[in-house]
Every structure is written in structure tokens, then in C-alpha cells.
Amino acid sequence: MSRKGSFSLVIAVLAIAGFSYSTLRYVAKRENHTCRACSRPVHEHSRTVALINGKRGFYCCPACALSEHQQAGKPVEVTELTDYLGSGYLNPAESFIVRNSDVNMCARHEAALGPDKQPMRADFDRCSPGILAFRDLKEAQAFAAEHGGQVLRFTDLASEYRR
DSSP states (O other): OOHHHHHHHHHHHHHHHHHHHHHHHHHHHHHHHBOTTTOOBOOTTTOEEEEETTEEEEESSHHHHHHHHHHHOOOEEEEEEEBTTSSOEEOGGGOEEEESOSOOTTOOSSOOBOTTSSBOOOSOOTTOSOEEEESOHHHHHHHHHHHOOEEEEHHHHHHHHHO
């Protein structure tokens, strides 16, 4: 093969590799920004990561991840929570949550439209009641005092969903 042919082949291989890499990055980034279960945006202050059948999935909130077990009948292991107050990612075993406060990152403000273009009544929302994660028990209690809700350890809540 001539030198010019070899150079062209290398350029072609690099171009294909670059295109493939950028496509994979785009798909992965999109996956990280859309909830695996409800297709809502993954929220900055309630992002949840879980393993389902050994595959990593991103969720808009802890409620969505935990309800995946009940909805799909598959074992779910939450591996990462996000602190609602913005102090980063949390280990679920060391986290506290506030459930059913007046803050729900996933609450829709507009009604979904049915086939007749009329608002539909929601009988079930997998993201309700809202669940927000906190690093510190005192922060969770202060939040609940202001916004209502029940403070629990995340591990206690997760065990409720496994039943």
C-alpha cells in the first residue's frame, strides 16, 4: 500500500472513531439528563442513580427510582443521591430524606392532555409523594419544619419500598 493510501486509511479510521465517540457521548449525556422511569428531566437537586439488574440508571428523584421496583418488579439498588441543598452527591446509607413536603421537584404545573386535547386527571404519579435527600439530619429537620413532611433515614424508606 502506498504512503498516500496508508495516510488516507488512517484519516478515515480516525474520522469514524471520532464520529462514533461523539455519538456515544451525546447518547450518554442525554441518558443522564432524562429520567429512566418517567422521562422527566433529571433535576440538579434530586438526581438519583440506581442499579437495576446490574445496569446503571439515572432518575429525576428518589421516589422515581424506588417506585421502579414496584412498577417493573426488578431489584433496585440506589447507589447515589443528590443533596437537595446543593452540597453534592450522597451515600444513600448515610443520608436522610424528607418525604411528602410541599416541595416536589417533579410536580407538573400544566396538566397532560388526552387524545381529545382536554386535560387528563392524574390518578398516579410515580414521583409523588416528593422525596428530597439531605446530608445532615438537622438540615432535614429544619427543612421539614418549614415545608412539612416526614424525616427518615434513606435506608428505612428504601426498605418500605422493597416490601
